[in-house]
Amino acid sequence: MPLLPLRALAQAEPEVAAMKAFVGNRPVRAGRLVLDIPRIADNGNVVPVRIALPGPFAPGAEVRSIHLFSEKNPVPQMAVFHFPAPVAKVEVESRVRLAGTQRIAAVATLADGTLHAATADVVVTISACIDGS
Amino acid sequence: MADARVQVPAQVRRGESFEVKILIRHAMETGYRLTDEGKPIARNVIRELTCRYNGVLVFRAEPSSGIAANPLFTFFVTAGDSGELVFEWVDDAGARASERASVTVAP
Numbered sequence: 001m002p003l004l005p006l007r008a009l010a011q012a013e014p015e016v017a018a019m020k021a022f023v024g025n026r027p028v029r030a031g032r033l034v035l036d037i038p039r040i041a042d043n044g045n046v047v048p049v050r051i052a053l054p055g056p057f058a059p060g061a062e063v064r065s066i067h068l069f070s071e072k073n074p075v076p077q078m079a080v081f082h083f084p085a086p087v088a089k090v091e092v093e094s095r096v097r098l099a100g101t102q103r104i105a106a107v108a109t110l111a112d113g114t115l116h117a118a119t120a121d122v123v124v125t126i127s128a129c130i131d132g133s
Numbered sequence: 134m135a136d137a138r139v140q141v142p143a144q145v146r147r148g149e150s151f152e153v154k155i156l157i158r159h160a161m162e163t164g165y166r167l168t169d170e171g172k173p174i175a176r177n178v179i180r181e182l183t184c185r186y187n188g189v190l191v192f193r194a195e196p197s198s199g200i201a202a203n204p205l206f207t208f209f210v211t212a213g214d215s216g217e218l219v220f221e222w223v224d225d226a227g228a229r230a231s232e233r234a235s236v237t238v239a240p
Contacts, residue, residue, distance in 0.1 A: 046201045070199055074165065078199030081208070084190045089150035093207035097163070097199050128163075 016105040016119065018069040018076030023107060028117045035106045035118035044098040044128040051081075051106045052091040053116060061112045062086040072102040073128075097128035137232040139220065144237045145212040153184065153192075154207045155220055155232070163198040177225045179204060186236070187216035212238050 036050040051066050068078045081092045090108070098104070101123045108116040136158035145151040157179065164176025176198060184192040192208050210218070215238045221231045 068199075073199050075197045075199055078197055080195040082193040082195075084193060085186075085211075087150065087191070087209055087211050089209040089211075091207075091209055093205070094194075094196075095201040095205050097201050 016069050016071045016076075016103055018071075019067075019105040019107060019117065019119075022067055022069070022077075023115060023117070026113075026115055028107070028115045030117055033106060033108050033116040033118040035104070035120045037104060037120045037122055039121070040123045040125065041098060042125045044100065044124040044126055046095050047098050047122065047124075048093065048095050049104075050091065050093045051108075051118075053108050055088055055090065057086070057088075057090075057110070061110045061114065063090045063108050064111050065109045066090075066092060067107045067109070068096070069105045069107070070096070070098065070102060071104065073097070073099045078104075098122060098124045100124050100127045137220065137230070139218070139232050139234040141218060141234045141236055144239055146239050147212050147214075149212050150209040151212055151236075152207060153210050153218065153234075154205065155182070155184075156203065156205045157182075157222060157230075158203055159224065161196070161198065161200055161202045161204060165198075175225075179222050179224045182206065182220065182222040184208075184210070185219045185221075186210055187214060212236070214238055 034052040041047040053063055063083050066081045070076050070078050078096050103119055103121050105119045138156045140154040142151050159179055162177040166174045178198050179196050182194040191210050218234045223229045
């Protein structure tokens with residue numbers, strides 16, 4: 001079996017560094033947070049994204065915030081959404097810019113400190129312009 | 134700068150979560166673009182958007198240059214009393230704007 005060079009291995013599993021920095025060594029749960037984004041985005045300047053965390057939420061474990069991170073954008077934290085008042089339905093939609101094909105990540109923080117995360121890979125045909133061109 | 138469109142249901146039921154959409158006309162200038170003369174165009178994005186429902190803060194967004202021009206935000210609010218949703222936002226240039234929408238809650 002041929003050995004893959006280390007770099008190829010690293011590319012096979014891209015990490016969203018900004019998410020890792022935000023999470024630190026806190027435990028993260030996967031599988032519940034929904035991150036909807038097209039698998040192929042023709043125009044990186046406007047990519048629709050939807051993040052949802054299905055309830056119900058126990059008292060004291062409501063969603064406080066959702067962070068949205070990019071792997072390759074010059075500003076990796078694309079947005080933070082805060083929910084200052086408890087809300088039964090946690091769902092946010094927006095449109096993001098993506099500088100190239102990459103992985104994006106969302107992290108929901110609950111009032112009890114629990115973190116839920118989701119990632120998605122997006123192929124971007126036309127990158128959002130970041131180089132002045 | 135002050136242009137925004139807000140969409141809320143005509144009538145909602147108490148206790149129900151209802152969808153709120155706001156679309157703001159704003160270039161969300163990234164700071165990475167250049168003028169035709171090659172000078173950098175300063176970053177100017179909406180850096181905070183808040184939504185208050187009858188005076189209570191129910192949603193707050195902190196966008197960056199990673200949010201597309203003419204930003205759209207959709208979220209849910211739990212219906213309490215009939216009243217008003219007030220949206221306020223501010224960009225990097227310090228320009229502030231607001232928009233409001235009324236909510237009718239069926240008993």
